[in-house]
Every structure is written in C-alpha cells, then in structure tokens.
Amino acid sequence: MRRKTGTAYGFLSPYLLVFAIFWIWPIFYSFWLSFLNTRQPPYTFRPDMTWGRLFQDAAFLNAMKNTFIVLLVQVPLMIALATLMAVLLNSRLLKARGLMRFAFFAPVVVGEVAYAAVFRLMFTAERGVVNKTLESIGLPQVDWFSNPTAAMAVLMMAVTWRWAGYNAILILSGLQSIPDDVYEAATLDRVSPVRQFFHITLPLLKPVILFCIILSIIGTMQLFSEPFLITNRGGPAGATETLGLFLYRQGFTSLNFGYASAIAYTIAAIAVAIAGLNLLFGREKA
Template sequence: MTATAPPLALGKDAARTRRNARWRRTALPYVLLAPALITFGVFKAYPIIDSLLLSFTTGSGSATRSAGVANYRRLLDDPLFWTALRNTGEILVVQVPLMLGLALLMAVGINSALVRWRAVWRLGVFMPSVTGLVATGVMFSFLLNTDNGAVNRVLEAVGLSGVDWLGQPFWARMAVVLVLTWHYTGYNAVIYLAGLQSIPKELYEAAMVDGAGPIRRFTAITVPALRPVLLFTVVLSTIGTLQLFDEPYVLTGGGPDNATLTVSMYLYQNGFRYFDFGYASAIAYALTLLVSVLGAVQMRLMGEKDK
C-alpha cells in the first residue's frame, strides 16, 4: 500500500504555496527596488525638498530663521542676478544655434557616401566631448591668452591684429561660446548621425527620381525625419547652457566686470563664498523654473503636431 499525506497537510502546503506566490507578485518587486529607492530618496529627493525649505530661510547654522518669500523678492531687485541671467541668455542665443547647426552639417558630411574613412571621422569629431571640462577650460585659457596665445599668433601671422579674448566683455563671452561649441558639437553630431542613418534611403531615391536637388531633399526629407532628434538636442543643449558653470569659471572666473557671470556661478558664489544658502537655494529654484518653462515652450513649438 502507498502512504498518502493527510488532507490537512495538503491544504497547508497549498496555502503556503499561494502565500509565496502572492508575496513574489506583490512584495518582491518592492524589495528589489528598495536599494534604488532608498538611494534616490537620500541623495536626490531629500536634498531637493530640503533646498526648497531652505529657500524660505535666511542665515546659516544655528542662526537660521524663517524669511518667508524674502529671498524671492530679493531676486527681483538684485541687479547682479539679472546681469548673470542676461549673460547666460546671450551665450545661449548665440551658442546653441551655432553648435547645433555645425553639428547637423558635420553629421550630413560624415554620413555621405563620398566620404572615406567615416569611422575615423566619427571618432575625431566625438573626441572633444570626452575631454574634461576643467581641462578644456585650462587648455583654452592658454590658447586664448592675449600675449602668447596660439590663436592670436595665428591671427597675427595672417595680418590680423590680436584680440583681447579674456580681457574684453564681448570677446570674453565669445570665448565661452567658442569653448562650448568646440566641446559639444561633435557629441551632437554623433546623435544626428544616428538619426540620419535611420532614414530610409528609398525616400531619397524617390525624391531624386522626382527631380529634387540636394537642398530640397535636405529640407523636405532630412529635417522632418530628424524632428524628434532635433527637439532632443535643442532641449538638452538649452538646459545645459542655462546651467553653465565649469567653462566660464575656469576660463574667466566670471569676468571681466561680470561679463561672463552665469546664473550657476552666481548661485555658487552666494552659497559657497558668502554662505547665504537660503538665497542660493532661491536662485536654484528660479533657475529650475526657467529651465522648465523654456523646455515646455520648446517641446510645444517643436513637438509633433496633432494630425
């Protein structure tokens, strides 16, 4: 005779199996997500919430006290904040279109079947973007030196007068634009190249059969097909430029006469030079609001239209 388990034991085993299955479906995912959630809470969520609360205070340490919206009212009357915002906006308006335009032309050139050694060209245009930002600033501070910089020596060699790149407000801003363009153009070109390679070649062949020239094919096929990629790079570049810090900090220190002072640099000065963390937090949230509004406007203008 074969021994069989009593019905009660079988019922307990079935109930245990159901409980284990239910636990795996409901609790196990949260257990696996817990390390990431805890890390996000400690290093992201908590600082964000704490800085928001800090923006409504003044003083530091044990002398911290509530200030209401005084820090935000102070922003509206702070001429140095508006100077930093204007500098950032001027660099943004010049640098982002210049950089993305060059990146698109570069990507189209590399993608051409007429170009040989395309892998080498891709590597070459991408290399500047892997250079450290501090190293880039130091390198260009030598290249743009008024007396002994290589750029001025080249200008003088072709009969042009040297430029006081880092000593004149206008040229200092142009120097920052030059550094940003050199550093990030290749990065965006590689993104555009990936988008170009996803466009079906049949579209270009059909357009050529219809008699469309290179410019017509570019405007009618390439640009519309790259619309999502263009939107991505425009928004990303705008956010990055609004948060600009490393390059002007190393290259010019915000000078001359605050001509290259950016919002992020002004935030840093208030927080870590003057230890006015409440006001620095208010600047950070003003910058966050600006980034959010510009990003939303760009997505609205450049996003897909409803059919």
C-alpha cells in the same frame, strides 16, 4: 503575487533608500531652505530675502542676461553646425567614417579642467596661438579676457567645440533612421540635393533636433565649468558670469544657502518653461 512583489521591493529597497536620502530629501529640503534667511543661525522664515530679492538683485539679472545671450546665440549656431557635421559624417563619399565620428565625439570625453586650460592658453593675450596667428596675418591682437565681448566669444567657442560633436552624433543617428527609399523617390522626381535636405531631411530630423535643443537648453542653464575655469570666474567684471556660476558663488562662497536654493529653483523653472515651449511649438509645426 504579493509575495513576489514584496521580494522584488526587498531587493530594490537599498537603492530606493539611497535615492530617497540623496535625491528626494535634498530636493524638498532645498525648497524649504529657499524661504529661509540662512546668513546666520538660527534660520528664520524670510522669503523676502530670498525669493523677494531675486529680480531686484543686479548681479542675478546680469547672470541671467549672460545666460540668455549664450542660449540665444551659441545654442542655435551649435545645433546648425552639428546638423551640418552629421550630414557630412553620413556621406558615403567620406572615408574612415568610424574614425571621423570618434574624432568629432572625442571632445566630450576630454576632462573639463584639461580642455579649459587648453582654451585659456590658446587665447592668452601675449603668448596664445590665436593672437600669434592674428599677428602673423597682419591683424591686431585681442585681449580676449579683458574685453567683455571677446571673453563671451571665447566662452561660446569653447562650449561649441565641446558639445557640437556630441549633438552631431545624436543627429547622425536620426539621419541613419531615414529610409533610403525616400531619397531615391525624390531623386527620380528630379529633386535637387539642396531641396531634399530642406524638404525631406530637416522635417524628418525634427524630433532629434528638438531633443538636442532641449538638452542644450538644460546644459546652458547649468553652465558652470567654462566661465569658472576659462574666463576666470565669470570675468571680466561679471561679463561672462552665468546663472550656474552665480548659484555657486552664493551657495559656496557667500554661504547664503537660502538664496542659492531660490536661484536653483528659478533656473530649473526657466529651463522647464523654455523646453516646454520648444516641445509645444515643435509639435504644432510637425
């Protein structure tokens, strides 16, 4: 038995070695860096310049505020839209359901740079199709990337477009696992479709929806590509700068790796805490 176990670990050793070098070691090393002043060598132990700076840094607090705005506004709207899309995709009245499911899932496989470029062109002030449409129906044009509120709205619309279909497919898998007998019994008891949705479908979908919420929370805490590419690196004037983008700027623009490491661990801790709260309250209500 020991010989077989040793042989198995021998075959696994190349992967375990790569995993240790490129995953385990960076995690511990970045945690150590978060206590160091890395602005100039030699690095010195100065946690007051990393962890101590976090909640005194106006730029960090602004990035946190923007991230939580996306978290509290965009994520619930996206999950609600994804649930509605899943119900429609599951309808027996829908024709070409396979094609429609692929169409809703397709945005996920589109390259981030390509879809960001399309969104930026769509909302360009003078030549964008959105402003042209507004002008054609008698509404004033909007300078989407100079107005902080408008820029945040573009950011949320882009993220929703990209990930709503992905969440809808996950929720659809949960819908298809609900037995038809449950709905047949409810129909025999003259329960309306609306009441069936709120009293049967949603409670049975709670684990899947909770899973989608947790994935969305983690994704929002790491949001980088959209503010970097669509709103021109978090513009205007930092109005759409997220924690992920702020981390990038500190680490790879300012080369302040110690402070960037502290930010990274703060982002991870916040994501774990919020996800844990969702799991806790989700189980209590179940």
